[in-house]
Amino acid sequence: MDHPVVTPIRDTLTSDTRRQFDAVAGEVDMVSDVTTVDMGHEGISEEWLDELAGGLTESGWMSLDVRNHLGGGLLNALRDEVRILDVTDAMKKAGIGRGADLTRDRSVRRDRIAWLQGITPPQRELFRCLERIREGLNRRLFLGLKRFESHYATYQSGDFYRKHVDSFAGRASRVVSLVLYFNEDWQPSDGGELQVFNRDSPDEVCGLILPEMGRMVLFLSEEIPHEVLPANRARYSLACWFRQDEVPLPL
Numbered sequence: 001m002d003h004p005v006v007t008p009i010r011d012t013l014t015s016d017t018r019r020q021f022d023a024v025a026g027e028v029d030m031v032s033d034v035t036t037v038d039m040g041h042e043g044i045s046e047e048w049l050d051e052l053a054g055g056l057t058e059s060g061w062m063s064l065d066v067r068n069h070l071g072g073g074l075l076n077a078l079r080d081e082v083r084i085l086d087v088t089d090a091m092k093k094a095g096i097g098r099g100a101d102l103t104r105d106r107s108v109r110r111d112r113i114a115w116l117q118g119i120t121p122p123q124r125e126l127f128r129c130l131e132r133i134r135e136g137l138n139r140r141l142f143l144g145l146k147r148f149e150s151h152y153a154t155y156q157s158g159d160f161y162r163k164h165v166d167s168f169a170g171r172a173s174r175v176v177s178l179v180l181y182f183n184e185d186w187q188p189s190d191g192g193e194l195q196v197f198n199r200d201s202p203d204e205v206c207g208l209i210l211p212e213m214g215r216m217v218l219f220l221s222e223e224i225p226h227e228v229l230p231a232n233r234a235r236y237s238l239a240c241w242f243r244q245d246e247v248p249l250p251l
């Protein structure tokens, strides 16, 4: 007997649903996204997109302060969302792999995650920004990025994510990784740094990034090994992957 094909009820990342989503976003724009209205930041300029593409080309990764580009209002609204998901126990233990291959190996990663659907006003605004970055990188680097997927992550005290790359080489799935952090006053003693390894000599650490509010890290998913060191306090972030494949996997 044939098995029915089960598709996710809502997936904002396929082109058809993205079109619907844009239409809705356009209407809502006229009313304005109250929670994220935030004048006085530069936004996503062509110069900033040049900078992102340059960083990826030169060393395969970069870390930068994005408050002036995404806006403090949007970052605060996203931080509030992930905190609410955390305190209401809506975050799920993260796994490794997808679908039938999913394993939850607590010795490899201990974070909890919640996938974004792009439905709430801050997520809708974020998706518009991510879309501009996707297009901007494609225009400059010809990466053929077709879509993105994104989840919030929380690491409680003691949680970590061991050294890994975000995509298996040659699978052309996840191509560019982007991580945004939402933690005010993060100190070196709070641990939880993202440790980045050199793409040409993967045992060599070439970056140690504090997960501070407004900081973003961008890197080539297949090439840059990285690791989240054990955190000593709750650590909030959002990860996004720009992908070359068209068809979404079930969440």
Ligand SMILES: O=C(O)CCC(=O)C(=O)O
Residues within 6 Å of the ligand: 153, 161, 166, 179, 193, 194, 226, 227, 228, 237, 239
């Ligand atoms: O939160 C971070 O700094 C990185 C997270 C990460 O490597 C991942 O989710 O694949």
Ligand SMILES: [Fe+2]
Residues within 6 Å of the ligand: 164, 165, 166, 226
């Ligand atoms: Fe990763």
